[in-house]
Amino acid sequence: MSEVVKVVVDAMGGDYAPQEPVHAAVEAVKENSEIFVYLTGIEEQIQQELKKYQYPTDRIEIVPTTEVIETAEPPVNAIRKKKDSSIVVGQTMVRKGEADAFISSGSTGAVLVGGQVIVGRIKGVERPPLAPLIPTKDGVALLIDCGANVDARPSHLVQFAKMGSIYMENVVGIKNPRVAIVNIGAEEEKGNALVKETFPLLKETKGINFIGSIEARDIPAGYADVIVCEAFVGNVILKLYEGVGATLISKVKSGMMTSLRSKIGALLVKPALKKTLKSFDASEHGGAPLLGLKGLVVKTHGSASYVEIKNGIKQCLQFKKQGINEKIKEHIQEV
């Protein structure tokens, strides 16, 4: 048997906890014999869920905790005070090397703060970026950074470009990924102060395939694989993606209901359309890794289904097998 990858799944995190995280754990270990899952959370609740399933019981273990961090809690306080929460206990296991990765659909703030404070940064990494995969016309792109720390420095963005390239190449499997910086025009002299300072640095950075600026219009079209930006802008892009998508789809649906003719048509196109739109759904692509930490931390949507969490667990396997952190360590110090 090859090496087993140990993933801590936060059984208390997200809108559908503990059902979805527990279901995800069960499916993940059933689908892949190299995965071992620790479920952190209230023991009774987890056991009750686990009872519903048949699975290899030697590859899921409950780590009982007594506290739960709520989404609305101020993250720094929550991490400091709730020492026996599923998030703090799970991330501590990663720091101690008892597990390789931690995955949660819980409070984004708490997961990010815990990642930095408990798991800790790889030496040389200035700021760990949160990097979700977003759907494009024919694939996905990595949007780096969408985290909680805004107002980045140029050196941060250069590190994001390096870490993002390593992730896309090794976890997603895109050879020589195209790296671009979000800008308001294609020309090098355009942009705000941060972009203007960062652009020449990216041009000089070895080991990445920097293709220049990308306008927001060209992100969904798939013009780049690694989309580098400061977290405020990344957050706006990520959320507007969801917002425009949701509004447009609801308009398409209601547009189809305006006449008898179109209602009949809607019945006929529905199955094909559903399949197509699913490919444009961010939640199909697993969670967002928080890169540059001494272990892997993955954040899935608050509303994540077991499928998204399961895909996140599989990402962790790939992350570990490809030695992403070793590669980050190696490249982050180079200039």
Add this chain to the structure above:
Amino acid sequence: MSEVVKVVVDAMGGDYAPQEPVHAAVEAVKENSEIFVYLTGIEEQIQQELKKYQYPTDRIEIVPTTEVIETAEPPVNAIRKKKDSSIVVGQTMVRKGEADAFISSGSTGAVLVGGQVIVGRIKGVERPPLAPLIPTKDGVALLIDCGANVDARPSHLVQFAKMGSIYMENVVGIKNPRVAIVNIGAEEEKGNALVKETFPLLKETKGINFIGSIEARDIPAGYADVIVCEAFVGNVILKLYEGVGATLISKVKSGMMTSLRSKIGALLVKPALKKTLKSFDASEHGGAPLLGLKGLVVKTHGSASYVEIKNGIKQCLQFKKQGINEKIKEHIQEV
């Protein structure tokens, strides 16, 4: 007869010049007897287009110019050197009070630079914002600022909120428009340095209906009428709107073509769908005004059809009739 509003239309600007601007001028004067149009540009070319139409000839006048500013030219240079271009001549007419407004589908950079340098700012206006209307679920919102000047100060954003409110209330006709600032969370303590500094100022600003932060996800849903942001972020929002929309619609179309069943359905839903998607098309809503100038300058898309330009001309009429600039003058000095 009531007062006539004089609009200069740049006949040389845009991908389909002079055809579309000339066609727009003709339709505008035919539809509304209060509109007078000056067409600036190469006389022969304009005359050739005008010949195609029947229209009240006493309300369109050609102002011949010999130079043309191309989209790729560096804007500051172009404005400085091409004194006899359709943009410089047209904007000079607005500055001199010979016309009320200038509208162009030409180089955005040149139109913005000219607006500031030639037309000039209203006293007290620190930075004139470019403010396009963007489609929302059931209407439109004003996205202010999407201009070329990035890295704004808090006082700029406060002025954007004021000017945007005046525009939405008086030109678009939305009573007591809801003003929100683009942010990465709903809480007041969230945001980058600029947003954190601006938020309390907006709360104290009299005469606007400030409702707090808006996350990008909620913009298409129509949670606010005036979306205040710094130009880099505004530019990203505007272009991502177009990008996600275009990619999703192309996916919906190709999704409908995957089976015989769905192809038949597509034929049936097509007319209804087309109508619905049109309402989500930014170009239906006329041009983007550059607010805070001593006259009105409107920028339409480079690819604008005569319908968009015509709608832009009508916006100018409304702008003048409602005395927007007088209202801006009055409110901009208040704190």
